[in-house]
Amino acid sequence: xxxxxxxxxxxxxxxxxxxxxxxxxxxxxxxxxxxxxxxxxxxxxxxxxxxxxxxxxxxxxxxxxxxxxxxxxxxxxxxxxxxxxxxxxxxxxxxxxxxxxxxxxxxxxxxx
Amino acid sequence: xxxxxxxxxxxxxxxxxxxxxxxxxxxxxxxxxxxxxxxxxxxxxxxxxxxxxxxxxxxxxxxxxxxxxxxxxxxxxxxxxxxxxxxxxxxxxxxxxxxxxxxxxxxxxxxx
Numbered sequence: 107x108x109x110x111x112x113x114x115x116x117x118x119x120x121x122x123x124x125x126x127x128x129x130x131x132x133x134x135x136x137x138x139x140x141x142x143x144x145x146x147x148x149x150x151x152x153x154x155x156x157x158x159x160x161x162x163x164x165x166x167x168x169x170x171x172x173x174x175x176x177x178x179x180x181x182x183x184x185x186x187x188x189x190x191x192x193x194x195x196x197x198x199x200x201x202x203x204x205x206x207x208x209x210x211x212x213x214x215x216x217x218x
Numbered sequence: 219x220x221x222x223x224x225x226x227x228x229x230x231x232x233x234x235x236x237x238x239x240x241x242x243x244x245x246x247x248x249x250x251x252x253x254x255x256x257x258x259x260x261x262x263x264x265x266x267x268x269x270x271x272x273x274x275x276x277x278x279x280x281x282x283x284x285x286x287x288x289x290x291x292x293x294x295x296x297x298x299x300x301x302x303x304x305x306x307x308x309x310x311x312x313x314x315x316x317x318x319x320x321x322x323x324x325x326x327x328x329x330x
Contacts, residue, residue, distance in 0.1 A: 107277070112260070115258070137316065138316040138317075140318060140319070142321075147323075148323055148324075149222070149308055149310075149321030149322050149323050149324050150261070150308070150321045151321065152318045152319075152320075155318065157316075195260060195261065199315075199316050202315070203315030203316040204249065204266065204268055204274070204315055205251065205263055205266050205274075205276065206251075206263075206319060207263075208253075208260045208261040208262075209260055210258060210259060210260035211260050
């Protein structure tokens with residue numbers, strides 16, 4: 107099955123700085139890559155996603171890039187704010203599209 | 219808004235008990251999932267279902283079973299709870315393949 111690796115496991119940045127989280131995947135058949143944010147005491151919530159026919163997608167301060175050849179994708183958060191502090195998970199779909207494989211998560215702390 | 223509701227936020231059960239975790243979604247989604255979340259391991263898929271009465275094993279099905287008698291409801295069953303099943307359990311649903319999964323708020327299960 108798919109194997110998704112995520113780095114770093116923890117990340118601290120000063121408010122206003124950028125944060126980058128990187129993931130790699132193993133199955134070249136994966137074609138959908140969502141990113142989830144999990145705040146304390148809540149379930150994960152989608153913040154952005156990208157499909158394999160696109161190399162980059164942006165939504166305000168959040169962007170995701172995908173390199174299909176290298177099988178890696180990254181989350182970029184610019185102008186970080188304290189409310190960005192959370193655990194972030196990357197994921198890749200299976201070759202059947204019926205399930206997702208998740209990375210191990212990155213705990214982001216934005217220091218005011 | 220899609221709502222995925224898990225019946226309990228916190229549960230404490232004794233070793234050997236049969237435990238039922240219930241999940242209901244209100245958006246007529248085809249797919250439903252049960253994940254287990256542990257620190258440093260991310261989200262691991264236990265079982266998923268793509269239709270009523272249909273189920274498929276995920277990566278860690280041992281010690282668990284599931285039931286989907288109605289489209290909106292997906293139950294996770296621990297046949298005989300053990301201490302190593304102490305964890306956060308997350309239910310999710312998605313409308314079809316290769317689309318966003320919506321998560322419930324999670325059930326923190328402690329087996330003593």
